[in-house]
Amino acid sequence: MRPWEEAIRCVTPYVPGEQPKGNDLVKLNTNENPYPPSPAVLACLREMEGGILRKYPDPASAELVKALAERYGLSEDRIFVGVGSDDVLALSFLTFFNSHRPVLFPDITYSFYKVWAELFGVPYETPALDEDLRIRPEDYRRENGGVIFPNPNAPTGLYMPLDQVEEITAANQDSVVIVDEAYVDFAGPSAAELLDKYENLLVVQTFSKSRSLAGLRVGFAMGSPRLIKALNDVKYSFNSYTMNLPAQLLGAASVRDEAYFRECVERIKETRERAKERLRGLGFSFPDSQANFLFVTHPRVQAGELFEALKGEHIYVRYFNAPRLDKYLRITIGTDEEMEKLFDFLERYLGK
Ligand code: PMP
Numbered sequence: 001m002r003p004w005e006e007a008i009r010c011v012t013p014y015v016p017g018e019q020p021k022g023n024d025l026v027k028l029n030t031n032e033n034p035y036p037p038s039p040a041v042l043a044c045l046r047e048m049e050g051g052i053l054r055k056y057p058d059p060a061s062a063e064l065v066k067a068l069a070e071r072y073g074l075s076e077d078r079i080f081v082g083v084g085s086d087d088v089l090a091l092s093f094l095t096f097f098n099s100h101r102p103v104l105f106p107d108i109t110y111s112f113y114k115v116w117a118e119l120f121g122v123p124y125e126t127p128a129l130d131e132d133l134r135i136r137p138e139d140y141r142r143e144n145g146g147v148i149f150p151n152p153n154a155p156t157g158l159y160m161p162l163d164q165v166e167e168i169t170a171a172n173q174d175s176v177v178i179v180d181e182a183y184v185d186f187a188g189p190s191a192a193e194l195l196d197k198y199e200n201l202l203v204v205q206t207f208s209k210s211r212s213l214a215g216l217r218v219g220f221a222m223g224s225p226r227l228i229k230a231l232n233d234v235k236y237s238f239n240s241y242t243m244n245l246p247a248q249l250l251g252a253a254s255v256r257d258e259a260y261f262r263e264c265v266e267r268i269k270e271t272r273e274r275a276k277e278r279l280r281g282l283g284f285s286f287p288d289s290q291a292n293f294l295f296v297t298h299p300r301v302q303a304g305e306l307f308e309a310l311k312g313e314h315i316y317v318r319y320f321n322a323p324r325l326d327k328y329l330r331i332t333i334g335t336d337e338e339m340e341k342l343f344d345f346l347e348r349y350l351g352k
Contacts, residue, residue: 014112017030018030018316024314026342027332029316029317029318029330030332031291032212033209033210033214033264035267035268037216037250037254038253038260038261040253040257041213043253044253045246052246052249056241057244065079065081066252067251067255068220074222075225077228078195079222079228080220080228081220082220082221082235082243083219083242085204087219088220088221088231089112091234092176092204092231093117095233095234096230097120097146097148099122099145099175101144102145103117103125103146104125104127104142104146106127106149107126107324108128108133108155108156108324110150110180110182114126122145132287133295135153137160140171140172145175146176146178147168147175148177148180149178150183151181152183152184152186152290155330156287157294158290159290162188166191166194169200174200177198177200177202180204181203181205182206183209183210183293184205185210185265186209186268187290199226202227203221204222206218206219207219210264210265211254213250213251213254216247268333271333271334271335271339272289272333274336275294275331275333276289278339282346282347282350284296285297286328295328295329297327297329303326303327304319304321306329306349310342310345315345317330317332318331
């Protein structure tokens with residue numbers, strides 16, 4: 001080891017899903033939306049002139065914040081935007097989880113939480129999901145330096161009813177409770193409904209899934225003005241110009257096209273419900289996901305082997321080679337045609 005290496009911050013990084021190249025493949029591995037973004041976004045992109053890249057972008061992303069404030073019925077001082085929800089969540093860890101008490105999140109959840117806790121050097125504890133892979137709200141009644149969980153949870157897809165989200169938030173009014181709603185548009189109501197009651201609640205969402213804009217990198221948080229100010233103070237102390245101007249304008253165009261958003265989300269939900277029936281018929285079992293993916297297991301099939309076999313057919317799904325997860329595959333809901341290709345292969349593979 002070189003002397004300077006002793007002072008390097010060492011972390012085990014988060015490993016994102018593969019981004020395979022090529023057109024002739026079925027990509028169901030990173031929970032992207034199979035449909036294009038709103039035509040309003042594409043029109044805005046075509047009209048954009050290169051000149052907007054010459055100047056620094058608006059550090060407050062005012063146009064996007066305004067569009068979100070109108071859409072969610074909140075004042076602008078209750079909205080924070082970032083470069084994907086990963087950026088918003090990382091900054092939230094840095095801002096709100098800053099004590100010697102452990103941050104709490106489920107043992108099976110978005111694996112980035114552990115990486116941020118380690119990166120920022122905050123202690124954490126991971127209460128286990130129950131045998132049905134559900135979060136037990138009573139596990140979040142112990143002393144902590146913050147709470148975070150996705151709703152729906154990932155990779156199970158299970159949605160927690162709002163009365164339980166409220167139970168966790170109400171029991172933890174001395175810490176910040178973050179609800180990561182990356183997939184909520186495919187599920188039930190958002191915890192944003194609880195924001196007027198709880199000043200310690202931060203609700204984080206993304207444009208990557210329901211708005212088909214994973215490549216644009218836009219995410220946002222909704223919370224009390226005190227939480228949002230704290231986030232902005234940290235952001236401006238780290239990098240003022242995080243979100244580029246095209247992303248701000250295209251993001252705003254997306255938010256303003258409510259009809260297209262609803263249509264796309266409904267289509268994916270319908271495909272998801274049909275996929276559940278087909279997979280059940282093939283002998284798979286899975287938690288009743290309310291997200292845009294299914295977390296499936298089969299009694300006769302080794303998940304790792306099926307993952308490789310699918311890949312051989314250019315069908316990409318996600319496999320987590322980790323305890324408690326390695327019997328499952330996570331399959332993103334694609335278009336009906338993509339799902340048909342998957343089912344065709346599974347029928348052949350299982351000899352049905
Ligand atoms: N939260 C959860 C639960 C996710 O699965 C993801 C997607 N990997 C994210 C947050 C981050 O998504 P993005 O940065 O694209 O908004």
